[in-house]
Amino acid sequence: MKMNSKIWKIVAVAFLTMMLLPAIVSAKMDVQTYQQEDSVKFVIKNTGEKPAYVFNALKILDDKGNEVYASQEPSSAEVLKINPGVSYTFEWNTDDVSEGRFRGILYEGDDKRTLKAIPTDIVIRSRPGKPKFYTDKMFYKNGESVDVTFRNMGLGTIYVNVNNWKITSLDTERVVDTLSEDCGFGYGYGCADSFEPLGFLKQVKQTWDQKDSSGDQVSPGNYMVTAEYENKQSGNVNTISTKKFIIRPPRKDRQE
Known part of the structure; x- marks a missing residue:
């Protein structure tokens, strides 16, 4: 009888454990x-032993607690079973x-x-652009169009001045013309600077017709183009120049 009592106790404990297991897990x-x-x-992964529920919305706060991103409005989000x-x-x-916490x-x-x-903390580090x-x-024939390209090869955003690309004669050290995207390729100066964001592998392309600021064909010789850019929207302005390119004389003036 005592043995039967012990067996019943064991059975009772096992039964209660099975009943409570879903609540414990x-x-x-x-x-x-x-x-x-x-x-x-x-x-987000369910590494437990029972289903879990996740609100189908991600919210991002900056280091001051301000919301800077929400994957969707809470009113339109739903609860997912995982x-x-x-x-x-x-x-x-x-x-x-921009970089920050x-x-x-x-x-x-x-x-x-x-x-x-x-909550999950993350740090966005500075990602410099690479112009x-x-x-x-x-080499260009006399009067041939010159295509000039500014391309960002780095991960960080570059802010490029799409106006006032200076075309300089290396022979006279004079600026003969400027290229501007916002106010066309018109001859003369006066376009305001306009710094535009340029992401990874994005580019700005402009074309020079070999005319000077007065609309006349420039002389044969050596030239280069210079542009301005920033690695941030505010900060120091940097300059960058193309390699030297050469405009050849008209064919009738060239010696055979």
């Missing part, structure tokens, strides 16, 4: 961040985000009615 969510060239991915072993990815596009906020919980915030300024070739 809880969902466990893990958040990992992956910084790309122009974005940050937030991967089964064990399943992950869900949120992505924040940082292409036009930020906090990503996601909401998860065991029950869709009791979601709690999961490349060049002409389409080195």
Whole structure:
């Protein structure tokens, strides 16, 4: 009889454990961040043993607590059920985000009615741009169009002055003309500076017709183009020049 009593106690404990197990086992969510060239991915994964719930919205705060990004309006977001072993990815596009400290906020919980915030701190570091300024070739026939390209080869945004690209004669050391995107290729000076953002592998291209500021064909010789840019929207203005290019004399003046 005593043995039977012990057996019944063991059975009772086992039964209660089985009944309480679902309540004891809880969902466990893990958040990992992956910084790309122009974005940050937030991967939230259910590493627990029961389903969990995630609010389908990512919120980003700056270091002062101001909201700088929301993947969607809370009123239009929904609660997602995430089964064990399943992950869900949120992505924040940082292409036009300056460096600094930020906090990503996601909401998860065991029950869709009791979601709690999961903060994740991230740092966006400075990503310098890398300007490349060049002409389409080195030698040009007299009167041939000269294509000039400013291209950003770096990850960070460059702010390029799309106006007042100075074309200089290396033989006379004089500026013979300027190229401006905002006010056309008209002859003469006077276009205001206009610094425009240029992202990774983006470019600005302008064409010079070999005319000076008076509208006359320039003399044969050596030339280069100079432009201005900034690595930030405010800061020091840098200059960059193309390599030397050569305008050949008209064919009738060239010696065979």
